[in-house]
Amino acid sequence: MxxxxxxxxxxxxxxxxxxxxxxxxxxxxxxxxxxxxxxxxxxxxxxxxxxxxxxxxxxxxxxxxxxxxxxxxxxxxxALRGIHGEAEAVTAAAGEPWDAFVERCVARDWAGIECLSGIPGTVGGTPVQNVGAYGQEVAETIVAVRAWDRERREFVELDRTASRFGYRASLFNRDQPGRFIVTAVRFRLQPGGAPALRYAELQRRFASAARPSLRGVREAVREIRRGKAMLIEPDQAESHSAGSFFKNPIVTEAQAEAVAARAGESPPRFATPEGVKLPAAWLIERAGFPRGYRPPAPGGGAGRVGLSSRHALAIVNYGGASAAEVAALARRIRDAVAACFGIPLAPEPVWLGFDPGEQL
Ligand SMILES: Cc1cc2nc3c(=O)[nH]c(=O)nc-3n(C[C@H](O)[C@H](O)[C@H](O)COP(=O)(O)OP(=O)(O)OC[C@H]3O[C@@H](n4cnc5c(N)ncnc54)[C@H](O)[C@@H]3O)c2cc1C
The missing domain is CATH 3.30.43.10 (Uridine Diphospho-n-acetylenolpyruvylglucosamine Reductase, domain 2)
Known part of the structure; x- marks a missing residue:
């Protein structure tokens, strides 16, 4: 044109x-x-x-x-907005801010997404990588995803099976990336339901509570996230990140054993249907990138990009960083983990505007 x-x-x-x-x-x-x-x-x-x-x-x-x-x-x-329906069939438009939606559901005592408190972004972003945190995944409560199908050029409704959810994966980012524009998501939440206490730290915190409230669990999750610089707040120094920069790798038992042998200590392990999940942050720290790692700028002085001082998995823009600097640090980390442990780390954020050769 x-x-x-x-x-x-x-x-x-x-x-x-x-x-x-x-x-x-x-x-x-x-x-x-x-x-x-x-x-x-x-x-x-x-x-x-x-x-x-x-x-x-x-x-x-x-x-x-x-x-x-x-x-x-x-x-x-x-920027589509609007929420309608009740707990067992509540629909939120894709542009609704996710954490405000969680807050609203918790306030109504609807259980099912309380552990996903504090995740930034929109409702429409959540099915894309099947967001998960502190023992909960959004796929557990999604009933249907409404979307514009770019191939068929019509609006469609995809149920949970059709959405093909997996660990940080779905039809929308793995099988047919870019094909669907999510416009709304329908959830089935449990009115008056108990909060999910699957994550060890949450279990410890609520060990003596007779009946933990959804509100209490939401606040606890936000507090844990704050401690790890995983909550975006206006005055937070390390809030310019994309959250976890790498996915937690899922490996075989033998690979987990090999990691333990090379590290001289056993990594924390989480059993999943696909295999053993290892914390990427643990691997990164032991490959030589501690929390707060911040390579100096080429001309000297503190670099503009580094790891969060509270979580080795978050790459932080400390001010004026370029995408090339972020990519360079991510590449160094990935290569070091591969060299130390033989485990390939995959990035979690989506890369936009890069040539294929520039991407991790
Ligand atoms: C501090 C911090 C903490 C985080 N913690 C977590 C966490 O605990 N767990 C977790 O899983 N993630 C976490 N994230 C990652 C991120 O918040 C989620 O993946 C979120 O759901 C992304 O939503 P978004 O609207 O920001 O999507 P964007 O970043 O805008 O887009 C991400 C991808 O989703 C696609 N997309 C977005 N909206 C739509 C739509 N309506 N239709 C089709 N495709 C769409 C985009 O095209 C792109 O491919 C965190 C990020 C940060 C910065």
């Missing part, structure tokens, strides 16, 4: 993406539109198809690393 041509459908050009991400890094989107109504999606997608333009769907930008050069396509920022 010609540069002077007016843009239709509320589309804007050269919109900076860094402020729309929790890392606060990255260049502009060539084209950008806020989606406030579901029915605008077909026309925006048709426009992009006419221009043969790639499309990226943005939620809260909390699981995203945007390249310094930005994104040469159309970014659709999902």
């Amino acid at each position: 010609q540069p002077q041509e007016a843009l239709p459908l509320g589309i804007a050009a050269q919109v900076p993406l860094a402020p729309l991400t929790t890392l606060g890094i990255g260049g502009p989107a060539r084209f950008f539109a806020r989606v406030e109504r579901e029915e605008h999606i077909p026309a925006l997608m048709a426009w992009a198809e006419q221009q043969a333009m790639p499309v990226f769907v943005l939620g809260g930008g909390s699981n995203l690393l945007v390249a310094d050069r930005g994104y040469d396509g159309l970014v659709l920022a999902i």
